[in-house]
Amino acid sequence: MTVERVDVLINGGGIGGIALAYILGHFGHRVMLVEQSARECPQNGADLLKPSGIKILRRFGLLDDILREGGLMRDKVRVFHDSELLSTVDYSVASDLGFFILIPCEKLRRLLMKKVEQMSSAQILFETRISEYKKDAAGNVIEVRLSDGRTVLPTVVVGADGANSFVRSQILGIEVEQERISYAAPMSFCSVPLTPSVRECNRLYVHSTHGLAYFYPLDGHTRLVISFPAEEMSALLADKSRGALVARLRRFVTGESADALDQIVESTEFRQIPIKRMNIKTYYKNNVALMGDAIHNINPITGQGMNLAIEDAAELARCLDVSLRGEKALADALLVYQETRHPINEAVVSYGHAMTMSFPDKVAFARNFNVTLQTSGRDPEQLERVAHAALPAVSAA
Ligand SMILES: Cc1cc2nc3c(=O)[nH]c(=O)nc-3n(C[C@H](O)[C@H](O)[C@H](O)COP(=O)(O)OP(=O)(O)OC[C@H]3O[C@@H](n4cnc5c(N)ncnc54)[C@H](O)[C@@H]3O)c2cc1C
Incomplete structure (x- = not known):
């Protein structure tokens, strides 16, 4: 031993x-x-x-x-609330690292x-x-x-x-x-092909009905993280055509990310993030x-x-x-x-x-x-x- x-x-x-x-x-x-x-x-x-x-x-x-x-x-993240730009966080100004x-x-x-x-x-x-x-x-x-x-x-x-x-x-x-404490609105994520808007900067959208969508580039793809109240999330992801999800996202994701939304298709798989x-x-x-x-x-x-x-x-x-x-x-x-x-x-x-x-x-x-x-x-x-x-x-x- x-x-x-x-x-x-x-x-x-x-x-x-x-x-x-x-x-x-x-x-x-x-x-x-x-x-x-x-x-x-x-x-x-x-x-x-x-x-x-x-x-x-x-x-x-x-x-x-x-x-x-x-x-x-x-260095940049654009943050929106109910489709209105709230802040462009510029790390080159806001953080000493830049x-x-x-x-x-x-x-x-x-x-x-x-x-x-x-x-x-x-x-x-x-x-x-x-x-x-x-x-x-x-x-x-x-x-x-x-x-x-x-x-x-x-x-x-x-x-x-x-x-x-x-x-x-x-x-x-x-x-x-x-x-x-568990949150009532879980998060899920997927990968879709990279588009110019995502290449340009990160965009975080939140919606007053507890909706969230965050777009950023990762390993040559777009990573999209979404969050909705549990029941709504289940219903949205149950629609495998992804039509319901995209329609829901269009309620608060602006035209700045339209090219990325277009990439969400029938085969797009989502996985859950523990929160x-x-x-x-x-x-x-x-x-x-x-x-x-x-x-x-x-x-x-x-x-x-x-x-x-x-x-x-x-x-x-x-x-x-x-x-x-x-x-x-x-x-x-x-x-x-x-x-x-x-x-x-x-x-x-x-x-x-x-x-x-x-x-x-x-x-x-x-x-x-x-x-x-x-x-x-x-x-x-x-x-x-x-x-x-x-x-x-x-x-x-
Ligand atoms: C899918 C996913 C997406 C996430 N996204 C985000 C995000 O967008 N933003 C954010 O802030 N955070 C996010 N997180 C959380 C973030 O990744 C964690 O906070 C971070 O990884 C914590 O690191 P850790 O090393 O403390 O724990 P962990 O990453 O959980 O590592 C624990 C390790 O211990 C091992 N282990 C467990 N039990 C035993 C045992 N009994 N014996 C031996 N080994 C054991 C496990 O196998 C694991 O390797 C996400 C997590 C997941 C899973």
Whole structure:
């Protein structure tokens, strides 16, 4: 039986876990990442890399690789409410970085995965899970048995295992059902051929009857994300001719995107995006920490699910590095991680919520639309204001 000592055992190889493995490996720490899926199995996710995430990846020398992989730099998003232009968000003015990048989450994850696999201090085990674990009297996880039979002795365990996190629910015993709220209007997405309007800039349309359509280019296609109240969405997508959907979209999508709408045809397939709202209070206990979708779920309208996971990874890696180098006790380092990340995650989750719930009221939507937060600015004053604003109830959807 193999017994391995590691500094950090990461459960879950989504974008967050892989980013954490990369940064910790970069710092020279011994990292083992355990992913339940096969190496080839794609993990779907967000497509938007905003300045907050880009700056982290650039700091670790990855920006050129991202662009070489086909990441597309953009700077403008036109935002409409009930067919009226509300704002043209210009990242070259609104963000100090000056641009955002469109790249499928899976492409970025694969790029990082290859880099991690080249590191001598890090390893990834696919099709592997935690099958047993032992805690000491204080509650620290001191031994982990994996499904491939090996035993791991970790200094720290991290749950980067997504919305239904095993580490959160089984190892830490944290229940989230009360805190996790489902939205009444689900989202779905499709790919259609690329047209000039989409090549020109991103366009986000919202409608006061809880309709949404977002057009942007991805990997040489147009990605269209739509949202409607659940019953209406089912009825629209049940019409396989797509005629009902296109007619519904024409009620609020302007002529600026007519060429893209024309591409939605009978064979256009839609897939659903999970949308929930959550930000739990406890990000760690003893030597076990959580990150990414395991601690927060965000409405995709902000385009920041992938960014928040990368931001968590960078801050957690920074705090663990300080502790693993013996400069701070682990408890103090993880407290800094929680106190730094919780308010930011709370503000961005609340922002997405407030925006989504105000679709019916143009004035409220315009008031809630915040260019700094939309472009992933992290100005503490604005974050605090948004996090503490009274939030509309979900039942209004
Ligand atoms: C189809 C889709 C579209 C999305 N679109 C958007 C969007 O437009 N905008 C936006 O902001 N966000 C979007 N999101 C959400 C965004 O992608 C996530 O917020 C982000 O990927 C979270 O990353 P993560 O690494 O924390 O979790 P995940 O990506 O969920 O990764 C968790 C990983 O853990 C693994 N795992 C789970 N359980 C175990 C276990 N017991 N043992 C071992 N491994 C385990 C999983 O296989 C997975 O690889 C979308 C998500 C999906 C699925």
